[in-house]
Amino acid sequence: MKKLLIYLLGATAVLSGCDRKSDLNIDGKSTDQRLSEALANYQKKLTDAPYGWILTEYTNGTALNGGVTKSGPKAIFSYYMKFDKSNRVSMISDFSPAMSSTFNTSSYFIKATQRPTLIFDTYSYVHVPCDPNVGISQSPYGNGFGWGADFEFSFADNVAATELGDTIHLTGNLNKTRVTLVKATQADQQQYSTVGFAAYSTFGKLLTYFKRVKGGAEEIELAPGLGGRTLNIKTASHPELLNVAIQYTPNSMVLETPIVAGGQTIKSFNNLVWNAGAQNISVSINGTTPAVIDTALDPIAPEKDIASNFYMEGTTNPWLATAGFHVNGVDDAYDILHLTYPGANFYRFVYFPGGVNGGSLDLISPFFVGGSSSYPYLRKGLANTFLGDNGQLIFEMLDYGGIAAPPRLVATNIIFATGKIAPPYAADSPGFYIVRKEDGISYDMVAAGDGLAWMTWSHQ
Amino acid sequence: MKKIFLVLIITGCAFGVQAQQSATPATDIVKADLKNTLANLDYTDLFMPKIAVSDAQKPAANKIFANYMAARKALWLSTRKNPAVYDQQQPALFNTFKTNLSAVLSTEQMNAFMATKPARGDKKNYLTGLFY
Structure with a gap:
């Protein structure tokens, strides 16, 4: 009994030490009031910028979904945004030619989570690279992951909203993307409003896989990186691949990190102008050296024996593609992703030599x-593979009857058979160049006839 | 109570199997399914389209084709960089295949089948991959 009394006294003494302070003791405002004010200040910071903001999101090469992390290519997504006081935000982005100039309006709000957070709460251009449907996000990470981009961002500058400058740093809440918000100038606003991300759409007019920068001491090859958000850069004298992410602006392509190619350090391609007659693009390298970006049909520095090695490797370990051909600037142009067979869905395209x-x-x-x-169109997908004189793989597509192939598969097989996307076809197919990607284990199969179609293969 | 435990155990097993399936590399899935597809292929229809093969003959004939194809592929894979060795060893494989097929098909059927043999090196004829 004595012990019990001692315990009770002790407990009383401890509990009486816990004195709940009033919420009203800082400047006479409650915590809720102070929080609301702080959030309102963050919103004010965004809405007070008269010419809007340029938001640039840098992914870090991973994507999270349901506790599963996937690794893949990095990307940069750029947006021009204008926030208003009624929680609406209008924006354009460099995700697609349409989004690069057509403003979309959605909603946003600022919320206190672990940190003050900017949340894009209705579907917007920001959500497109996050979309789990690979048909929308065009993500090389596969269904369920997007690009490892975010749509909820914490303010990361560790200062009060009123002390934020004209450059604000944010961090993606799920994938930890790195984001900068830079206050736009009047000139920026005018450019984005009139031409949008014109550099993105201008560069997109060159539809061939290989592109050449001509004008310096040595020609430079530009080819798409995995997923098409980066560039793989080579020269004849430097055949080792340099992979760099690109940030688009109204008139420039800015390299995430400067590269040395063709005897010069390249930080950006500026002032892109499409020449409709010559079907090429005038640029100035680093804003000073005039050059032209042109189309090219073949690789500048093909890897020795790459086609035969690719073929041989596939004989024991088949090559898989997650989508159909990229054709004329359109990913999975024939929508192979949605190819169905009664009761079954497309899973992979398979190239299994022998x-x-x-x-x-x-x-x-x-x-x-x-x-x-699993292979309902097996008899339409048999081929003999030959090696071309310039290191291409040439397919002789065979048709051994069986059930009729749907039009989108017929169109795909025509490209395999001809190495081109459209007539006139050569009597002998020029086949496909095989190009190793920046991860070293994925390969693009590029139509050698016109360079306008390619498919990405890997072991998965 | 016992029933609940049983259901829980079965559910657990099902999730385990599912997890195992999703962890299987896609390459292994497509390879295994191709093996399955080829094992169930009607080779008599593919390789002897103009020769009437009865339903009674088909299972045995298809098994002989499938075995020959598997053996031929194994030889092809092991001699990819040395075609001369392949050319040397393939005829013996084909003879075994022919002997086995003769035990299932009639003489007329076999003669008709052998008459479809293409010239060596005729890459446009898919039967080249069967006879050579």
């Missing part, structure tokens, strides 16, 4: 899951 007929025939066919047949 996979059929005791090794004598190669398989180039879509693979399905969920139905009774």
